Amino acid sequence: MSVEETIRKMAQSAKKAARKMSVLNSDKKNEALERIAQKLVENASKIKDANEKDLDYGKEKGLSDAMIDRLTVNDAVIESMATGLRDVAALPDPVGGITGMWLRPNGLQVGRVRIPLGVIGMIYEARPNATIDAAGLCLKAGNAVILRGGSEAFHSNTVLGLIIQDALRETDIPEGAAQVIPVRQRDAVNALLVQEDSVDLIIPRGGEGLIRFVVENSKIPILKHYKGVCHIYVDKMCDLGMAEEVSFNAKVQRPGVCNAMETLLVHQSQAESFLPKMAKRFIGAEVELRGCPKTCRILTEAQNATPEDWPMEYLDLILAIKVVSTMDEAIEHIAKYGSAHTESIVTSDYSRARKFLRQVDASVVLVNASTRFNDGGELGLGAEIGISTSKLHAYGPMGLEELTTTKFIVFGDGQIRT
């Protein structure tokens, strides 16, 4: 069977399974998640053996230590995958919830009820955990999912896929409900992207290259985020101690992730008192500083920023710093260089907080808090399948609810239209 045929068959089987999934009660879905969790632990050595093959291949291919680290599945990782599934099982089922209901003048009762999206194609890189995390969330929200991990994790993902299939079979859920693509070649991705008759949504997670590839080649709707160029703006009136803590956390706590701060904007009235102390702390944490001319006049430790720095997602211990004359200048800078991901202001002024919240267009806008809180778990969604920076369907972290949609239901007594 050709790659195209394999994928088409998988998509059709997912579509069939999705109809069954959409009317399953929570009990049944939770039972499947629990069973996958059990099987992960029972099959730990099988998983680690497969992962060993991926690691050998990865080392041969010269993957960086960080990549090898992300690829590694040990007992702790297996335990955390199982825990993750149980956490998702414990979350409320979004399906069937009525999001509103009203009565029309003619007596029709109209409402909206939450339903699954249908078939979701997940395309992601490196970490094999993503296979289990995504499968758990999609199943809980009543969807069927087709999983396509990175080729580096091929053997690990294949075994995880078999475990999922076993668990589904034993729970009497169609195996089409969660399938790992059993093909290593890139063609499989292209083949998935044209299954618009069966697949309702593609979620790509990974580097900008992967995401652009998916956008260019898909006829299926996509939920994506390209990158996180996140700012903190330290306002004219604010608690400088708070500004320091929040900025330090946003840059240093985990610099390699999309919600880390990349550029610090400082109101000119604060620059002289704030920047030297802040810089000292950053330099102590080995953060490289790149400043605008005003910044460099205050901080001799900073290099001159170039125009390439402002739109840059460093994902590293590097920080761009710009001194602005007004809050409007900060807002303009964010509009020009930000990526609609996460933006934060540190201020003690009521109206300026309100203005920033209203005028800044980003999926998460914060006042007096670290950008690192743009995360489904941290914001209270329970779990997260990704962060959307495009506005259709979902904007910001996506939890179970974002894996559903609503349909209208109408209760009548014979009403006709006149």
Place this chain on the structure above:
Amino acid sequence: MSVEETIRKMAQSAKKAARKMSVLNSDKKNEALERIAQKLVENASKIKDANEKDLDYGKEKGLSDAMIDRLTVNDAVIESMATGLRDVAALPDPVGGITGMWLRPNGLQVGRVRIPLGVIGMIYEARPNATIDAAGLCLKAGNAVILRGGSEAFHSNTVLGLIIQDALRETDIPEGAAQVIPVRQRDAVNALLVQEDSVDLIIPRGGEGLIRFVVENSKIPILKHYKGVCHIYVDKMCDLGMAEEVSFNAKVQRPGVCNAMETLLVHQSQAESFLPKMAKRFIGAEVELRGCPKTCRILTEAQNATPEDWPMEYLDLILAIKVVSTMDEAIEHIAKYGSAHTESIVTSDYSRARKFLRQVDASVVLVNASTRFNDGGELGLGAEIGISTSKLHAYGPMGLEELTTTKFIVFGDGQIRT
């Protein structure tokens, strides 16, 4: 300037305008709608003169009477456009509404606030009224809109565009907020579909051909519906008088629209008593009947349906009829041939109503009411910019709220992530 350049400039100007629009208070937006309404009436003769040119061209081109009728703008049409704008002005502004707010264990207060989508590209056919309707809804929801009507309505739409621009200018709203494409060629559509850097959403309204063209050629997210193959299922237990009224209304009241019934499904236990009377009424209204073998045995007036009939959107006084042995057969038929648009059951049985509501996947599912109610106005959304039959972002009629999205807002007191 080339077509591509013209469109790119328009898109960029729309993007700039969208930022201003997003923070406008309702008063200002309503003032603009009122001013457009006034100017429509003041400029009635100018509009009718332009429309005359379109009508001459249309007659020359041999447009059908129905098409000419849709294309015609007379005083009544102008009055109804103005009234439509005032109705939209009277609707509550969706922007700024908080859709939920909660407190996290660390004291962060997290919420979601409704914001405009940004720049919307509307591509539609024939009726010049659509220019005003779409502009009104998009502006009220705080978006910028680029309007591209059918080439048959080119002169009418151009004048309507100028009126909108005048009104915006006088209200001190950037003219980029609502622009009619001043180019007649089809190239303009292609050029619009690649402005993914500026345009956030494309809404195509028209025939299946137009919509498929847009889907094939757009990198921008799309809200679309292809067609409405709507069913009514007359259940084993039901009020046959109600079934007759609802079915007649769904087929005959306005057969040329997407929410009209195309296939009637009848439980076999009801067929003998229901179909003869129902058929008599349909035939009295000049409805052509095409039945399955069981139907034709009961109704000698019906022709034999072919396999092409079941997925057909007639948009005409033609009805397919199928007798089913069970409700499951009806649900299967709908899953196979329906278009996820509108499905209705007539039943007096509580559990069967519940089952139909849960198992049938369509944007609107009704019990004991005509399919003709799938309409934003009828369902209480106030107004409608289209009906979506794909599940991302919106499923069903789209009102003002569907022209917005939500962003997260977070209020902290210096919280950092640990």
